[in-house]
Amino acid sequence: MKITQSFFFEAAHRLPNVPPSHKCFRMHGHSYRIDLELEGPVDPHTGFVVDFFDVEHAFAPLMERLDHHTLNEVEGLENPTAEHIAVWIFDHAKPALPLLARVRVFETPHSFAEYEGR
Ligand SMILES: Nc1nc2c(c(=O)[nH]1)N=C([C@H](O)[C@H](O)COP(=O)(O)OP(=O)(O)OP(=O)(O)O)CN2
Ligand SMILES: [Zn+2]
Numbered sequence: 001m002k003i004t005q006s007f008f009f010e011a012a013h014r015l016p017n018v019p020p021s022h023k024c025f026r027m028h029g030h031s032y033r034i035d036l037e038l039e040g041p042v043d044p045h046t047g048f049v050v051d052f053f054d055v056e057h058a059f060a061p062l063m064e065r066l067d068h069h070t071l072n073e074v075e076g077l078e079n080p081t082a083e084h085i086a087v088w089i090f091d092h093a094k095p096a097l098p099l100l101a102r103v104r105v106f107e108t109p110h111s112f113a114e115y116e117g118r
Contacts, residue, residue, distance in 0.1 A: 009067035082113035
C-alpha cells in the first residue's frame, strides 16, 4: 500500500551553475510543494501504513530547515535545483521515515522532480 502526504513551504534560491543570462541565476522565490510517498503493509489494527500525524512529526525538523530560508545557505543545497532538493529531502528524511519510497519536489504547479533513492 502507498500513502502520500504533501507539505508546503516558501523559500528563496538562485541557481549558481546556470549562465548569468538565465533568469534563475538571480535570487527568486518559490512556493514549494513536497510529496512524501511511503510504501508498506497496512497495520491490521490501526488500518495505517504510517499515521499521517507521525509523518508530519518526523518531517517537521526538515521543514524548519527549509521554510522561509535561502536554500543556497542550507548545507548540501548550495545548488538548490528541484532535483537536488528531492535527493536532499529523501536522504535526510529516510532515517526517521524508513518506509519512505519517493519524494516529489514541485517548484511550480507544473514542474517537479522525483527521487526514489537511487
Ligand atoms: N530541471 C530543472 N530545471 C529548472 C529548475 C530545476 O530545479 N530543475 N529550476 C529552475 C528555476 O528554479 C526556475 O525558477 C523555475 O521557474 P519556471 O519553471 O520558469 O517557472 P516560473 O513560474 O517561475 O516561470 P514561468 O515564466 O511562469 O514559466 C529552472 N529550470
Ligand atoms: Zn527557481
